[in-house]
Amino acid sequence: xxxxxxxxxxxxxxxxxxxxxxxxxxxxxxxxxxxxxxxxxxxxxxxxxxxxxxxxxxxxxxxxxxxxxxxxxxxxxxxxxxxxxxxxxxxxxxxxxxxxxxxxxxxxxxxxxxxxxxxxxxxxxxxxxxx
Numbered sequence: 001x002x003x004x005x006x007x008x009x010x011x012x013x014x015x016x017x018x019x020x021x022x023x024x025x026x027x028x029x030x031x032x033x034x035x036x037x038x039x040x041x042x043x044x045x046x047x048x049x050x051x052x053x054x055x056x057x058x059x060x061x062x063x064x065x066x067x068x069x070x071x072x073x074x075x076x077x078x079x080x081x082x083x084x085x086x087x088x089x090x091x092x093x094x095x096x097x098x099x100x101x102x103x104x105x106x107x108x109x110x111x112x113x114x115x116x117x118x119x120x121x122x123x124x125x126x127x128x129x130x131x
Contacts, residue, residue: 002043006036015070018066018067019071019074020119022067022119036062040055041054074119075091078090090120091120092108093105105123105124108121
């Protein structure tokens with residue numbers, strides 16, 4: 001029952017509007033993750049396990065992974081017109097389309113760390129790393 005209560009009442013507060021305000025600094029990411037860490041440790045019979053083992057037992061991903069997943073879902077929705085947002089405001093398609101699909105994202109140059117941590121740059125950074 002506590003597991004369900006955490007998912008229903010606490011996790012939405014930790015993930016609220018994460019596409020807009022996704023955490024950038026390691027200390028902030030750890031602070032948010034620590035809430036789930038502390039809660040999972042207090043569940044009956046899980047205190048002696050490591051955080052990763054507790055998450056595996058509960059079937060929960062890390063909050064950081066959930067934020068990444070949400071970012072990727074929203075980028076898909078924007079690119080394929082599933083929401084009423086123009087993808088040109090967020091993404092630029094790569095001009096070098098030699099093979100594959102036509103939705104390869106172009107990584108735009110950013111000289112400021114504030115701009116490089118915004119939604120469009122975060123998603124392109126992930127797609128560039130994992131391709």
